Amino acid sequence: MRLFTQLYTELDETNRTGEKVAALVRYFAAAPAADAAWALYFLTGQRFKRVMSATLLRTWVAEEAGLPRWLVEESYDAVGDVAETLALLLPEQGDGSDLPLHRIVEERIAPLRTLDEAGQRALVTRTWAEMTTPQRFVWHKLITGSFRVGVGRTLVVRALAQVAGIDPAVMAHRIMGAWEPTAADFRALLDPDTQQADHSQPYPFYLAYPLEGAVESLGPRDAWQIEWKWDGIRAQVIKRQGDVLVWTRGEDLVTDSYPEMQALGAVLPDGVVLDGELLVWQEGAPLPFNVLQQRLGRKQISARLLKEAPVILMTYDLLEVAGADLRALPLAARRARLEQLAATLPADAAFALSPIVAAPAWEAVAALREASRERGAEGFMLKR
Helix, strand or coil: CHHHHHHHHHHHCCCCHHHHHHHHHHHHHHCCHHHHHHHHHHHCCCCCCCCCCHHHHHHHHHHHHCCCHHHHHHHHHHHCCHHHHHHHHCCCCCCCCCCCHHHHHHHHHHHHHCCCHHHHHHHHHHHHHHCCHHHHHHHHHHHCCCCCCCCCHHHHHHHHHHHHCCCHHHHHHHCCCCCCCCHHHHHHHHCCCCCCCCCCCCCCCCCCCCCCCCHHHHCCHHHCEEEEEECCEEEEEEEECCEEEEEECCCCECHHHCHHHHHHHHHCCCCEEEEEEEEEEECCEECCHHHHHHHCCCCCCCHHHHHHCCEEEEEEEEEEECCEECCCCCHHHHHHHHHHHHCCCCCCCCEEECCECCCCCHHHHHHHHCCCHHHCEEEEEEEC
Protein backbone atom coordinates (compact mmCIF):
# COMPACT_ATOMS: atom_id res chain seq x y z
CA MET A 1 0.00 0.00 0.00
CA ARG A 2 2.95 2.31 0.58
CA LEU A 3 4.07 2.24 -3.04
CA PHE A 4 0.56 2.71 -4.44
CA THR A 5 -0.19 5.59 -2.06
CA GLN A 6 3.09 7.24 -3.02
CA LEU A 7 2.19 6.85 -6.70
CA TYR A 8 -1.26 8.34 -6.14
CA THR A 9 0.24 11.31 -4.29
CA GLU A 10 2.83 11.95 -7.01
CA LEU A 11 0.21 11.82 -9.77
CA ASP A 12 -2.16 14.04 -7.82
CA GLU A 13 0.43 16.72 -7.12
CA THR A 14 1.61 17.48 -10.66
CA ASN A 15 0.10 18.57 -13.96
CA ARG A 16 3.28 17.87 -15.92
CA THR A 17 2.97 14.96 -18.30
CA GLY A 18 6.65 14.04 -18.05
CA GLU A 19 6.49 13.89 -14.25
CA LYS A 20 3.36 11.72 -14.34
CA VAL A 21 4.96 9.26 -16.77
CA ALA A 22 8.15 9.16 -14.71
CA ALA A 23 6.16 8.39 -11.54
CA LEU A 24 4.29 5.59 -13.34
CA VAL A 25 7.52 4.12 -14.69
CA ARG A 26 9.08 4.11 -11.21
CA TYR A 27 6.02 2.40 -9.76
CA PHE A 28 5.60 -0.30 -12.42
CA ALA A 29 9.33 -1.04 -12.40
CA ALA A 30 9.41 -1.48 -8.61
CA ALA A 31 6.01 -2.91 -7.62
CA PRO A 32 5.42 -6.66 -7.36
CA ALA A 33 3.43 -7.97 -10.31
CA ALA A 34 0.41 -8.82 -8.14
CA ASP A 35 0.27 -5.20 -6.92
CA ALA A 36 1.02 -3.66 -10.30
CA ALA A 37 -1.86 -5.61 -11.84
CA TRP A 38 -4.37 -4.05 -9.45
CA ALA A 39 -2.79 -0.62 -9.87
CA LEU A 40 -3.23 -0.93 -13.63
CA TYR A 41 -6.84 -2.00 -13.08
CA PHE A 42 -7.61 1.14 -11.07
CA LEU A 43 -5.53 3.53 -13.17
CA THR A 44 -7.30 2.52 -16.38
CA GLY A 45 -10.64 3.62 -14.95
CA GLN A 46 -11.94 0.32 -13.63
CA ARG A 47 -13.20 0.29 -10.09
CA PHE A 48 -15.23 -1.65 -7.58
CA LYS A 49 -18.81 -0.68 -7.12
CA ARG A 50 -19.17 1.00 -3.76
CA VAL A 51 -18.61 -1.58 -1.04
CA MET A 52 -19.03 0.83 1.88
CA SER A 53 -21.63 3.48 2.64
CA ALA A 54 -20.13 6.95 3.01
CA THR A 55 -22.84 7.69 5.58
CA LEU A 56 -21.67 4.83 7.81
CA LEU A 57 -18.06 5.89 7.39
CA ARG A 58 -18.90 9.43 8.53
CA THR A 59 -20.67 8.08 11.62
CA TRP A 60 -17.78 5.79 12.51
CA VAL A 61 -15.17 8.51 11.97
CA ALA A 62 -17.10 10.85 14.28
CA GLU A 63 -17.18 8.19 16.98
CA GLU A 64 -13.57 7.06 16.52
CA ALA A 65 -12.27 10.65 16.55
CA GLY A 66 -14.58 11.76 19.38
CA LEU A 67 -16.17 14.45 17.23
CA PRO A 68 -19.80 15.54 16.94
CA ARG A 69 -21.41 14.46 13.67
CA TRP A 70 -22.17 18.07 12.71
CA LEU A 71 -18.44 18.87 12.75
CA VAL A 72 -17.78 16.02 10.34
CA GLU A 73 -20.41 17.46 8.00
CA GLU A 74 -19.00 20.99 8.32
CA SER A 75 -15.53 19.64 7.60
CA TYR A 76 -16.81 17.91 4.49
CA ASP A 77 -18.42 21.15 3.30
CA ALA A 78 -15.04 22.87 3.69
CA VAL A 79 -12.91 20.15 2.09
CA GLY A 80 -15.34 19.01 -0.60
CA ASP A 81 -14.16 15.38 -0.75
CA VAL A 82 -15.52 12.67 1.56
CA ALA A 83 -12.48 10.40 1.32
CA GLU A 84 -10.07 13.22 2.15
CA THR A 85 -12.25 14.67 4.91
CA LEU A 86 -12.52 11.37 6.74
CA ALA A 87 -8.81 10.64 6.37
CA LEU A 88 -7.90 14.04 7.85
CA LEU A 89 -10.29 13.76 10.81
CA LEU A 90 -8.98 10.43 12.04
CA PRO A 91 -6.06 10.67 14.49
CA GLU A 92 -2.68 9.47 13.24
CA GLN A 93 -1.87 6.19 15.01
CA GLY A 94 1.07 4.42 13.42
CA ASP A 95 3.77 4.29 10.79
CA GLY A 96 1.47 3.00 8.10
CA SER A 97 0.41 -0.27 6.54
CA ASP A 98 2.96 -2.49 4.83
CA LEU A 99 0.27 -4.71 3.35
CA PRO A 100 0.78 -4.86 -0.43
CA LEU A 101 -2.01 -3.55 -2.62
CA HIS A 102 -3.22 -6.97 -3.76
CA ARG A 103 -3.68 -8.06 -0.14
CA ILE A 104 -5.53 -4.83 0.64
CA VAL A 105 -7.93 -5.77 -2.16
CA GLU A 106 -8.23 -9.42 -1.16
CA GLU A 107 -8.28 -9.06 2.64
CA ARG A 108 -9.67 -5.61 3.32
CA ILE A 109 -11.93 -4.66 0.41
CA ALA A 110 -13.45 -7.87 -0.94
CA PRO A 111 -14.67 -9.10 2.50
CA LEU A 112 -16.63 -5.88 3.08
CA ARG A 113 -19.20 -7.06 0.54
CA THR A 114 -20.30 -10.01 2.69
CA LEU A 115 -19.84 -8.78 6.28
CA ASP A 116 -22.67 -7.43 8.41
CA GLU A 117 -22.42 -3.87 9.74
CA ALA A 118 -20.57 -4.88 12.91
CA GLY A 119 -18.08 -6.93 10.91
CA GLN A 120 -17.57 -4.09 8.44
CA ARG A 121 -16.87 -1.63 11.23
CA ALA A 122 -14.36 -3.95 12.87
CA LEU A 123 -12.48 -4.43 9.60
CA VAL A 124 -12.57 -0.73 8.70
CA THR A 125 -11.39 0.49 12.11
CA ARG A 126 -8.63 -2.14 12.17
CA THR A 127 -7.46 -0.89 8.78
CA TRP A 128 -7.61 2.76 9.88
CA ALA A 129 -5.41 1.92 12.88
CA GLU A 130 -2.72 0.54 10.57
CA MET A 131 -2.67 3.34 7.99
CA THR A 132 -1.24 6.81 7.64
CA THR A 133 -3.51 9.68 6.60
CA PRO A 134 -2.51 9.49 2.90
CA GLN A 135 -3.07 5.71 2.92
CA ARG A 136 -6.51 6.16 4.47
CA PHE A 137 -7.37 8.72 1.80
CA VAL A 138 -6.61 6.22 -0.99
CA TRP A 139 -8.32 3.40 0.92
CA HIS A 140 -11.48 5.50 1.26
CA LYS A 141 -11.42 6.20 -2.48
CA LEU A 142 -11.23 2.49 -3.20
CA ILE A 143 -13.98 1.32 -0.87
CA THR A 144 -16.44 4.07 -1.81
CA GLY A 145 -15.98 3.50 -5.56
CA SER A 146 -14.69 7.05 -6.09
CA PHE A 147 -11.09 6.30 -7.07
CA ARG A 148 -9.92 8.74 -9.72
CA VAL A 149 -6.56 10.36 -10.33
CA GLY A 150 -5.39 12.82 -12.92
CA VAL A 151 -3.74 10.47 -15.37
CA GLY A 152 -5.13 9.28 -18.70
CA ARG A 153 -4.90 5.83 -20.20
CA THR A 154 -2.44 7.10 -22.81
CA LEU A 155 0.11 8.02 -20.13
CA VAL A 156 -0.34 4.68 -18.37
CA VAL A 157 0.22 2.90 -21.68
CA ARG A 158 3.32 4.99 -22.39
CA ALA A 159 4.81 4.17 -18.98
CA LEU A 160 4.08 0.45 -19.26
CA ALA A 161 5.55 0.36 -22.76
CA GLN A 162 8.70 2.04 -21.46
CA VAL A 163 9.05 -0.50 -18.62
CA ALA A 164 8.45 -3.41 -21.02
CA GLY A 165 10.61 -2.01 -23.82
CA ILE A 166 7.88 -2.38 -26.45
CA ASP A 167 6.03 -0.02 -28.77
CA PRO A 168 3.21 1.97 -27.05
CA ALA A 169 0.78 0.90 -29.79
CA VAL A 170 1.45 -2.76 -28.94
CA MET A 171 0.92 -2.09 -25.24
CA ALA A 172 -2.31 -0.18 -25.94
CA HIS A 173 -3.63 -3.20 -27.83
CA ARG A 174 -2.63 -5.58 -25.05
CA ILE A 175 -4.59 -3.79 -22.34
CA MET A 176 -7.74 -3.58 -24.47
CA GLY A 177 -10.34 -6.29 -24.01
CA ALA A 178 -10.26 -9.09 -21.48
CA TRP A 179 -7.45 -9.34 -18.92
CA GLU A 180 -7.54 -9.96 -15.21
CA PRO A 181 -5.70 -8.06 -12.45
CA THR A 182 -3.41 -11.00 -11.68
CA ALA A 183 0.37 -11.30 -11.47
CA ALA A 184 0.41 -13.73 -14.40
CA ASP A 185 -1.60 -11.43 -16.68
CA PHE A 186 0.53 -8.43 -15.72
CA ARG A 187 3.76 -10.28 -16.51
CA ALA A 188 2.28 -11.29 -19.85
CA LEU A 189 1.49 -7.63 -20.60
CA LEU A 190 5.16 -6.74 -20.08
CA ASP A 191 6.63 -9.74 -21.91
CA PRO A 192 7.96 -8.64 -25.33
CA ASP A 193 7.24 -12.11 -26.70
CA THR A 194 3.57 -12.18 -25.66
CA GLN A 195 1.27 -12.82 -28.60
CA GLN A 196 -2.33 -11.60 -28.74
CA ALA A 197 -4.21 -14.76 -27.80
CA ASP A 198 -7.66 -13.36 -26.99
CA HIS A 199 -9.62 -13.40 -30.24
CA SER A 200 -12.27 -11.13 -28.71
CA GLN A 201 -9.84 -8.28 -28.19
CA PRO A 202 -10.50 -5.03 -30.09
CA TYR A 203 -7.88 -2.60 -31.34
CA PRO A 204 -7.27 0.69 -29.51
CA PHE A 205 -9.58 3.41 -30.74
CA TYR A 206 -7.96 6.37 -32.47
CA LEU A 207 -10.17 9.28 -31.48
CA ALA A 208 -10.86 12.56 -33.25
CA TYR A 209 -9.71 15.86 -31.77
CA PRO A 210 -10.55 19.44 -32.79
CA LEU A 211 -8.44 21.26 -35.34
CA GLU A 212 -6.86 24.40 -33.92
CA GLY A 213 -5.91 27.09 -36.36
CA ALA A 214 -6.71 27.63 -40.00
CA VAL A 215 -7.53 24.59 -42.10
CA GLU A 216 -5.07 25.83 -44.73
CA SER A 217 -2.26 25.10 -42.24
CA LEU A 218 -2.75 21.40 -42.98
CA GLY A 219 -1.12 21.79 -46.38
CA PRO A 220 -2.40 20.58 -49.75
CA ARG A 221 -6.09 19.64 -49.80
CA ASP A 222 -5.40 16.44 -51.75
CA ALA A 223 -3.19 15.13 -48.94
CA TRP A 224 -6.30 14.62 -46.78
CA GLN A 225 -9.29 12.30 -46.83
CA ILE A 226 -12.43 14.06 -45.60
CA GLU A 227 -15.48 12.34 -44.13
CA TRP A 228 -18.56 13.50 -42.25
CA LYS A 229 -18.36 13.30 -38.46
CA TRP A 230 -21.48 11.56 -37.16
CA ASP A 231 -23.04 11.79 -33.70
CA GLY A 232 -23.27 8.14 -32.70
CA ILE A 233 -21.31 5.58 -30.71
CA ARG A 234 -17.82 4.73 -31.93
CA ALA A 235 -17.51 0.96 -32.22
CA GLN A 236 -15.60 -1.96 -33.66
CA VAL A 237 -17.36 -4.98 -35.13
CA ILE A 238 -15.17 -8.07 -34.94
CA LYS A 239 -15.61 -11.40 -36.73
CA ARG A 240 -13.02 -13.92 -35.55
CA GLN A 241 -13.16 -17.69 -35.21
CA GLY A 242 -16.83 -17.54 -36.14
CA ASP A 243 -17.68 -15.21 -33.24
CA VAL A 244 -19.14 -11.74 -33.73
CA LEU A 245 -18.30 -9.11 -31.12
CA VAL A 246 -19.17 -5.43 -30.84
CA TRP A 247 -16.96 -3.17 -28.70
CA THR A 248 -17.51 0.53 -28.00
CA ARG A 249 -14.78 3.07 -27.44
CA GLY A 250 -15.40 2.85 -23.67
CA GLU A 251 -14.27 -0.80 -23.78
CA ASP A 252 -17.79 -2.09 -23.30
CA LEU A 253 -18.73 -5.33 -25.01
CA VAL A 254 -22.26 -4.61 -26.30
CA THR A 255 -22.89 -7.41 -28.80
CA ASP A 256 -26.21 -8.41 -27.23
CA SER A 257 -27.57 -4.88 -27.52
CA TYR A 258 -27.22 -4.73 -31.30
CA PRO A 259 -28.67 -7.77 -33.10
CA GLU A 260 -28.22 -5.83 -36.36
CA MET A 261 -24.45 -6.05 -35.85
CA GLN A 262 -24.70 -9.77 -35.19
CA ALA A 263 -26.51 -10.10 -38.51
CA LEU A 264 -23.82 -7.98 -40.19
CA GLY A 265 -21.15 -10.21 -38.70
CA ALA A 266 -22.87 -13.26 -40.11
CA VAL A 267 -22.21 -12.03 -43.67
CA LEU A 268 -18.65 -10.84 -43.01
CA PRO A 269 -15.73 -13.12 -43.85
CA ASP A 270 -13.85 -14.49 -40.85
CA GLY A 271 -10.91 -12.54 -39.48
CA VAL A 272 -12.34 -9.06 -40.15
CA VAL A 273 -12.44 -5.99 -37.90
CA LEU A 274 -14.46 -2.93 -38.91
CA ASP A 275 -14.12 0.48 -37.26
CA GLY A 276 -17.11 2.80 -37.43
CA GLU A 277 -20.00 4.59 -35.77
CA LEU A 278 -23.23 3.03 -34.55
CA LEU A 279 -26.09 5.20 -35.79
CA VAL A 280 -29.86 4.94 -35.85
CA TRP A 281 -30.48 5.25 -39.59
CA GLN A 282 -33.74 5.54 -41.48
CA GLU A 283 -34.50 6.52 -45.05
CA GLY A 284 -30.90 7.41 -45.82
CA ALA A 285 -30.30 9.72 -42.87
CA PRO A 286 -29.33 9.48 -39.18
CA LEU A 287 -31.85 10.02 -36.43
CA PRO A 288 -30.89 12.17 -33.41
CA PHE A 289 -28.62 10.67 -30.77
CA ASN A 290 -31.43 10.62 -28.20
CA VAL A 291 -33.12 7.95 -30.33
CA LEU A 292 -29.96 5.84 -30.16
CA GLN A 293 -29.93 6.32 -26.40
CA GLN A 294 -33.04 4.13 -26.18
CA ARG A 295 -30.83 1.21 -27.25
CA LEU A 296 -28.08 1.75 -24.67
CA GLY A 297 -27.61 -0.94 -22.05
CA ARG A 298 -30.43 -3.15 -23.29
CA LYS A 299 -29.77 -6.86 -23.69
CA GLN A 300 -33.28 -7.63 -24.87
CA ILE A 301 -34.37 -5.50 -27.83
CA SER A 302 -38.08 -5.55 -28.64
CA ALA A 303 -39.35 -5.88 -32.20
CA ARG A 304 -40.90 -2.43 -31.83
CA LEU A 305 -37.58 -0.83 -30.87
CA LEU A 306 -35.76 -2.61 -33.68
CA LYS A 307 -38.27 -1.12 -36.10
CA GLU A 308 -38.31 2.38 -34.62
CA ALA A 309 -34.58 2.67 -33.97
CA PRO A 310 -32.70 0.43 -36.43
CA VAL A 311 -28.92 0.64 -36.08
CA ILE A 312 -26.26 0.52 -38.79
CA LEU A 313 -22.48 0.69 -38.70
CA MET A 314 -21.27 3.76 -40.58
CA THR A 315 -17.92 2.21 -41.41
CA TYR A 316 -14.77 4.32 -41.36
CA ASP A 317 -11.94 1.85 -41.61
CA LEU A 318 -10.88 -1.76 -42.12
CA LEU A 319 -8.41 -2.77 -39.41
CA GLU A 320 -8.05 -6.50 -40.04
CA VAL A 321 -8.60 -8.92 -42.93
CA ALA A 322 -8.14 -12.69 -42.76
CA GLY A 323 -6.71 -12.20 -39.28
CA ALA A 324 -3.96 -9.84 -40.51
CA ASP A 325 -3.53 -6.45 -38.82
CA LEU A 326 -3.80 -3.77 -41.54
CA ARG A 327 -3.05 -0.72 -39.39
CA ALA A 328 0.47 -0.31 -40.76
CA LEU A 329 -0.90 0.18 -44.28
CA PRO A 330 -1.59 3.72 -45.52
CA LEU A 331 -5.16 4.92 -45.12
CA ALA A 332 -5.69 4.95 -48.90
CA ALA A 333 -4.77 1.25 -49.10
CA ARG A 334 -7.09 0.33 -46.23
CA ARG A 335 -9.88 2.36 -47.80
CA ALA A 336 -9.47 0.48 -51.09
CA ARG A 337 -9.70 -2.84 -49.24
CA LEU A 338 -12.76 -1.59 -47.35
CA GLU A 339 -14.52 -0.63 -50.60
CA GLN A 340 -13.78 -4.09 -52.01
CA LEU A 341 -15.29 -5.70 -48.92
CA ALA A 342 -18.34 -3.40 -49.03
CA ALA A 343 -19.07 -4.49 -52.62
CA THR A 344 -19.48 -8.10 -51.44
CA LEU A 345 -22.06 -7.37 -48.73
CA PRO A 346 -25.83 -7.74 -49.21
CA ALA A 347 -27.74 -4.54 -49.90
CA ASP A 348 -29.82 -5.02 -46.74
CA ALA A 349 -26.82 -5.44 -44.40
CA ALA A 350 -26.70 -2.99 -41.47
CA PHE A 351 -23.65 -1.42 -43.06
CA ALA A 352 -22.83 1.90 -44.71
CA LEU A 353 -19.54 3.06 -46.14
CA SER A 354 -18.56 6.44 -44.75
CA PRO A 355 -18.70 8.70 -47.81
CA ILE A 356 -15.61 10.63 -48.83
CA VAL A 357 -16.34 14.30 -49.29
CA ALA A 358 -15.40 15.58 -52.72
CA ALA A 359 -14.25 19.20 -52.57
CA PRO A 360 -11.35 20.50 -54.65
CA ALA A 361 -10.06 23.16 -52.25
CA TRP A 362 -10.17 24.06 -48.56
CA GLU A 363 -12.54 26.94 -49.30
CA ALA A 364 -15.07 24.51 -50.74
CA VAL A 365 -14.63 22.23 -47.71
CA ALA A 366 -15.38 25.13 -45.38
CA ALA A 367 -18.52 25.97 -47.34
CA LEU A 368 -19.74 22.36 -47.22
CA ARG A 369 -19.15 22.20 -43.49
CA GLU A 370 -21.84 24.83 -43.00
CA ALA A 371 -24.38 22.21 -44.15
CA SER A 372 -23.35 19.66 -41.48
CA ARG A 373 -26.44 20.03 -39.32
CA GLU A 374 -28.74 19.63 -42.30
CA ARG A 375 -27.14 16.22 -42.89
CA GLY A 376 -27.38 15.24 -39.23
CA ALA A 377 -23.58 15.43 -38.89
CA GLU A 378 -21.32 17.35 -36.51
CA GLY A 379 -18.78 18.51 -39.06
CA PHE A 380 -15.87 16.81 -40.82
CA MET A 381 -13.19 14.31 -39.93
CA LEU A 382 -9.88 15.09 -41.64
CA LYS A 383 -7.52 12.13 -42.14
CA ARG A 384 -4.04 12.36 -43.60
